[in-house]
Amino acid sequence: MAAAEGVKTFVVEHLDPELEAWSSLEYAAIATESSKSGVEFLLSSVPESLKLPENLHNVQGLKIEHRSIETIYADRKGKVCLLDPSATKELSPEDGDTFQIFLFGGILGDDPPRDRTSELRKKGYEGRRLGPVQMTTDTAVRVTRMIVQDKIPLESIPYVDHPELRINKHESTEMPFRYVKSQDGKPIMPEKGMVELIMKDSERGFGDLL
Template sequence: MAANDATPKAYIVEHLDPELGPWSELEYLAIARESQAAGAAFCLSSLPAGFRVPEALSAVPAFRAENRGVEELYAADKSRVCLLDPSAAKDLSPEDGDKFDAFLFGGILGDDPPRDRTSELRKKGFEGRRLGPVQMTTDTAVRVTRLVVQGKTPLHDIPYVDFPELKFNEHESTEMPFRYVKDDEGKPIMPEGMVELIRKDSDKAIDDLF
C-alpha cells in the first residue's frame, strides 16, 4: 500500500526506559525541532504512567507523548510503519517515503556496545529497513531517515563522519563511538548542548548519560 502524500511523516521512538536521561532529552529535543521544521511529527510511544515530559520538549508543536505502543497506534494498518532495524534485509531508500507514513525507532539506538533494543518491535511484525552498518545516535538515525524519505537522498550520498574526536581543550578530548551526519563545515551534527554535556560529564561513561 502506498503512503498517502497528504499524510505528514511521523518519526516514532518507542521509549523503553522509565526515565529520560540528559543525553536522551537533548536528542529528543533536536528530533522534535527538526521534525517541526520538516513538517513532520515526532512521537514518544509506550511511555510509562507518570513519565514526565520535559517542558522544552512538550512546547514543540510537532511533539506528542503517548502511553500507547505503536502496535496500538497503528493497529488499523501495520504496513504503514517502517521499523529501522540493523538486522533488516534491505537498506532504507527514497522510495520508502512513498510506501510508509511512520518510521519507528526502538528506544535508545545510541548504546555502545549496541543492545538489540529493536528485537521486541521486530517480533510485532513491522517491516524493517537498515541505515547502514555503523551505530548511530537516535537523533542521527532520525535525521538520516528524514533525509532519505523526505529529502529523497540515497543513504550512500549522505555525508557522514564516523567516530569523531571532540576536543575540549589542549589536553582533553573524547572519541564518540557513533556515526554522525556532517554539516557544511565537515563537523558532526549534534544536538544543541550535547558537546557541553559530554565535556561536563567526561568522567562518566557515555552509557550513564542516556
C-alpha cells in the same frame, strides 16, 4: 493522533522507564527538526508516571503518547517501517512511497549496542537498515527523513564517523557513533546542551550517559 494524508510520521518508542538528559536533548532536536520539515514526531509508550525534563516542556513539534505503537497504528501495520540495524535491506528513497510511519526503538545510541530494537522486531514490522555504523537516535531520524522525504540515497548522505571532541587543552573524547556532517564539516548534534553534557560526563562511560 494520525497524521494528515501524505505527511510522514516519525515515532520513537521510548523503551526505558526513565528519560535521561542525553535522550531528552535528542528528542528535543528531533521535534524541532520535524516541525521545520513538515513531518510529525511522536514519542510513544511514555509512562504516565514519567516526569518530562524542562527542555521538553512545550517544545514545538513534539507529541507525547502513552500508548504503544501497536495500539496507535493497529489498523496500519503495513505502513510502518521499523529502522532496524539487523534488517537485511537498506532504507531507500522509494520506501518513502511505501511507508508513512517510521519507527525507531529508543535508545538506538547504546555503546555497545544492546539491540533494544529486538522488542519491536518481534511485533512483525517490516525492517530497513541505515548502514553498518551505529547512530544516535536523532541522527537515525535525521538520516531517515533525508532519505524518504528529501529522496537522498543513504550512500549519498555526508557522514562523519566516530568524531573526536575536544574537552579541554589536553583532553579529547571520541564519540562512538556516526553523524551527519554539516556544511562546515562538523557532526550535527543537538545544538543546546549536548556538547556540554559530553564534556561534563567525559570521564564516564557512554553506557552511563544513555
